Amino acid sequence: MSGETLLEIRGLTVGFDVPAGRLPAVAGVDLSLRRGEILALVGESGSGKSALSMSLVGLNRGPGAHIGGEVLFHGRDLVTAGERELRGVRGKDIAVVFQDSLAALNPTQRIGDQVAEMIRAHRKVTRGQAGRRAEELLGEVGIAGPAQAARAYPHQLSGGMRQRVMIAIGLANDPAVLIADEPTTALDVTIQAQVLRLLTKLQSEHGTAIVLITHDLGVVAEVADRVAVMYAGRIIEQGTRDEVLFDPQHPYTMGLLSSVPRVDGPAVARLPAIAGNPLTGVARPAGCAFAPRCPFAHDACRAEMPPLRRRYGGTAHVDRCVLDDAARTRARGALEVLAP
Known part of the structure; x- marks a missing residue:
């Protein structure tokens, strides 16, 4: 697949201080992501997939974290970027859909307010405009009765609907890159298929580049363009899906x-x-x-x-x-x- 390279990862390392020493979660990874492609990161739990993806936008920074190498996005190195600069990238240029939607969503806020909050964080719009756009996004991700869903709290929605809400939040600002961390885990096969169709629709209609983190090779076979297999923090095989x-x-x-x-x-x-x-x-x-x-x-x-x-x-x-x-x-x- 040809296209503009959006992300260039060079020699990325991620380590975490633990009582026994420094745990090498990611050990020198080189990857690239092009516009409009789905890159699947595959491997067993603990292989470094999530640590790699979260480091792209600085979500695993902390006192015991050590991140090195380069993550180039439009010429900017996100590894060395400050927190203020990263806040301008997260949700706007690079969005993340987390695995556990119930844990990621605020249980005390209505769904529509949470989607609108992401819109207002990066755009100068009124509260009313953000609310209306939030309802539109909920409809775009296939939620029936988006106005009603916008007034609901997370616990009042099914797992599949909450996952769609997470995708709506990720799409709130039309990001160039969407990181989907196990987006179909714990969903029944019918809802899984709906979520995957939604991701491929984003890819084809909006040119969104997607980093799909999964251990489900059936999902990979259905939607991925390229596959990178990780083991013990390293890429051990990479190529097209086929x-x-x-x-x-x-x-x-x-x-x-x-x-x-x-x-x-x-x-x-x-x-x-x-x-x-x-x-x-x-x-x-x-x-x-x-x-x-x-x-x-x-x-x-x-x-x-x-x-x-x-x-x-x-x-x-x-x-x-x-x-x-x-x-x-x-x-x-x-x-x-x-x-x-």
Whole structure:
């Protein structure tokens, strides 16, 4: 996909001070986001997806947080930007839709007031104008009876409606970038489908670039343009949706895909699972972080961290694995990953 690059992430690191030392939540990530594309960040819980996305707008700054590298947005480095400058970016240029809508919304304020508050934070409009625009936004995200919903409190709405409210707040100022952190978690499949249709509508009609954080590969297959797979704070594979889902190169990606239930095969009593547990402590191995869990690891995997490499000339499909093509083919067959 071609288009203007909106975000350029270079060598991003995020660490948090814990009793045992500094926890490396993000360890040197390079990513770019273009206008009108959906970039999915995929990985198990604790892989660094949310830490990466929240650092883009300084939402995880604090006394025990250490953020380095660059996050360039229209030439501005948001890592070094002050809080006042970031407040001008959050909600206006880059908006965030949080995973837990009930926790993110203020339980003591009406829905319409919360949407209007975001509008008035960045635009010089009257309270009445902001209220009317809030109702319009609620209608645009598919809430039936937007005027009635605007007068409701968060607990009076269903989970799907609250998630739509969060998206309406995110869209209040027509941002260039929308960060959606697990937007379909805990929603039933019908509501999930409605939320995903809404996100793709934003992409196509408004040119909104979306960073979609998810562990649901079904969601990725449905809406993503590009996919970046994270493990232990690093990007271990990246490419187009079809490249990553149908031609995975890293054993971790293969393991994630092998755990997806199939509708075209025999029923199984138990889905395959990746052995072992993700890294959670401050210590990191010298080599590939996935090596302790990888059934195909050998001495070269443990010697040093593999760099991201292009597997084929001219493609943007990259991975962080030292296995040769024959070994990858055997791994793919052993893990029974998805095929086109």
